[in-house]
Amino acid sequence: MTQLFVRTLRDAPADAEVPSHRLLVRAGYVRRAAPGIYSWLPLGLAVLGKVEKIVREEMNAIGAQEVRFPALLPREPYEATNRWTEYGPNLFRLQDRRGNDLLLGPTHEEMFALLVKDLFSSYKDLPTTLYQIQTKYRDEARPRAGILRGREFVMKDSYSFDVTDEGLEVSYRNHRDAYIRIFDRLGLEYVIVHADSGAMGGSASEEFLAVTPIGEDTFVRSPGGYAANVEAVTTVVPPAQPLDGLPESHVEDTPGTPTIETLVAHLNETFPRDDRPWSAADTLKNVLVLLRHPDGTTEPLAIGVPGDREVDAKRLETQVSPAEVEPFDDAQFARHPGLVKGYIGPGALGTASSTGIRYLLDPRVVPGTRWVTGANAPGRHVIDLVAGRDFTADGTIEAAEVRAGDPAPDGSGPLELARGMEMGHIFQLGRKYADALGLQVQGEDGKLATVTMGSYGVGVSRAVAAVVESSHDDLGIIWPKELAPYEVHVVLAGKDEATAAGAEQVVADLESAGIEVLFDDRPKVSPGVKFKDAELLGMPTIVVVGRGYVDGVVEVKDRATGERSDVAVGELVEHLRAG
Numbered sequence: 001m002t003q004l005f006v007r008t009l010r011d012a013p014a015d016a017e018v019p020s021h022r023l024l025v026r027a028g029y030v031r032r033a034a035p036g037i038y039s040w041l042p043l044g045l046a047v048l049g050k051v052e053k054i055v056r057e058e059m060n061a062i063g064a065q066e067v068r069f070p071a072l073l074p075r076e077p078y079e080a081t082n083r084w085t086e087y088g089p090n091l092f093r094l095q096d097r098r099g100n101d102l103l104l105g106p107t108h109e110e111m112f113a114l115l116v117k118d119l120f121s122s123y124k125d126l127p128t129t130l131y132q133i134q135t136k137y138r139d140e141a142r143p144r145a146g147i148l149r150g151r152e153f154v155m156k157d158s159y160s161f162d163v164t165d166e167g168l169e170v171s172y173r174n175h176r177d178a179y180i181r182i183f184d185r186l187g188l189e190y191v192i193v194h195a196d197s198g199a200m201g202g203s204a205s206e207e208f209l210a211v212t213p214i215g216e217d218t219f220v221r222s223p224g225g226y227a228a229n230v231e232a233v234t235t236v237v238p239p240a241q242p243l244d245g246l247p248e249s250h251v252e253d254t255p256g257t258p259t260i261e262t263l264v265a266h267l268n269e270t271f272p273r274d275d276r277p278w279s280a281a282d283t284l285k286n287v288l289v290l291l292r293h294p295d296g297t298t299e300p301l302a303i304g305v306p307g308d309r310e311v312d313a314k315r316l317e318t319q320v321s322p323a324e325v326e327p328f329d330d331a332q333f334a335r336h337p338g339l340v341k342g343y344i345g346p347g348a349l350g351t352a353s354s355t356g357i358r359y360l361l362d363p364r365v366v367p368g369t370r371w372v373t374g375a376n377a378p379g380r381h382v383i384d385l386v387a388g389r390d391f392t393a394d395g396t397i398e399a400a401e402v403r404a405g406d407p408a409p410d411g412s413g414p415l416e417l418a419r420g421m422e423m424g425h426i427f428q429l430g431r432k433y434a435d436a437l438g439l440q441v442q443g444e445d446g447k448l449a450t451v452t453m454g455s456y457g458v459g460v461s462r463a464v465a466a467v468v469e470s471s472h473d474d475l476g477i478i479w480p481k482e483l484a485p486y487e488v489h490v491v492l493a494g495k496d497e498a499t500a501a502g503a504e505q506v507v508a509d510l511e512s513a514g515i516e517v518l519f520d521d522r523p524k525v526s527p528g529v530k531f532k533d534a535e536l537l538g539m540p541t542i543v544v545v546g547r548g549y550v551d552g553v554v555e556v557k558d559r560a561t562g563e564r565s566d567v568a569v570g571e572l573v574e575h576l577r578a579g
Ligand code: ATP
Pocket: 107, 138, 140, 147, 148, 149, 150, 151, 152, 153, 154, 155, 422, 423, 424, 425, 457, 458, 459, 460, 461, 462
């Protein structure tokens, strides 16, 4: 500790909201260089290296081969797949002295596909899987929580190349199994969920989420084993109802009903139903947003959802990606005088061909369902407006919030919601990128065949923080053995020379037994301060060499359980091995 480049801090950085951020900075593992950009100090780099080692071992074990691409990349490949545009403001772009456009790689599908295209030409060359552990750049809108969501971060990205769909299935399976081993070894509590493939396109895709209350992802699970990212949940659609025999729609004055609650109260008072009271689920709420497409153009979008549900921003973003969602503000309303704010109904929306506004409905709004909704006049609503009879839309959209108790799409029971953080993501990309980049090989039949790809990521730097999130207490970090920068933290807790020499000997013995040791040899620091630092830094085992040493005894403390025991110096190595 007298040599190590580390300073522990009493106070957490002002911007730190989550334990891992506070602890990793306070314990001197990382240091902020700019928002969302961090430097790794010796202890942090050691942990990062151990995560990399686990990832590397498991990737090598499935036959993936390591390469390393530059982070500074040319524009053209990303132009060919349209991602130069689609990435929008998330991409770090720059120019060289000749005015050529370059980017800092956010992910490398294009580069790997082009490399394989360069060097391979026959089905006999495939399958192959390549990977790298490399720094990625994304100008995240909301960098947060230290290294959990950085603008520069370390990712393991791998890419599989197959000729057949069955081959891709196998490559995908192999990765899935490798990821299970990786996240087991990291000691994380995680779930594997169905994911939306989002901007990547392609079909099958799953995410590995660390279960944590600070996670930005919401996922659902059912008693029968269904698990999905909330973005990927599909609504269980009720059957369409027959249209005949339904009452005519009628427009009514509904003064003082600016909210769904006031509207429902008014309906029950003034237009009571015979069968049951009105509820928010009987109303149809129409929400307007503005979509901004990657090329900068904008488009209004109207979304109709049952009034007892909100539009879920993340589900909506996933559905409209790569477009971004912006609020539909007063200036927009001014541009569409037919829309009466607060009383917008399907009558004013119709379909895009009639109004210029695309109108998408929640899948629950099936033909024959009856709704109370805006009548496009201030203070007026229409009752018994029947879907499929009185109004239609341009399609459906999965944008309404998912709620606890909603049925799982596969019939496996009611859903429960929880928070998670994405640690890994596996995709069957299919032929999208290979098509765009002309990645073909000679097939067995002599004809050219387009290669099918998989793409697989692990958040390596994020994993360091995720482990701290799941393994810490009020005093500091608690590293699992496989990730700790050092296995044992030896604290010298005595001023006399004999104890100091004894501590040196203990360290030497442990090191010669192949145990990595951090030695707190600071001469003028009190034992109390040393213990506090040892707890903050989080090595799994703390060995105190103090008063008992003259009797040949040291104290061994388990950082995780707090258990202490006196151990004879001669038995220390054996004791640690057994533990
Ligand atoms: P997120 O939904 O968290 O933004 P993503 O879906 O954009 O992640 P991928 O493109 O699938 O991420 O990247 C693969 C992995 O890289 C993710 O599973 C995650 O662990 C990690 N990762 C992504 N973005 C960041 C970031 N800004 N900082 C740290 N790690 C990240």
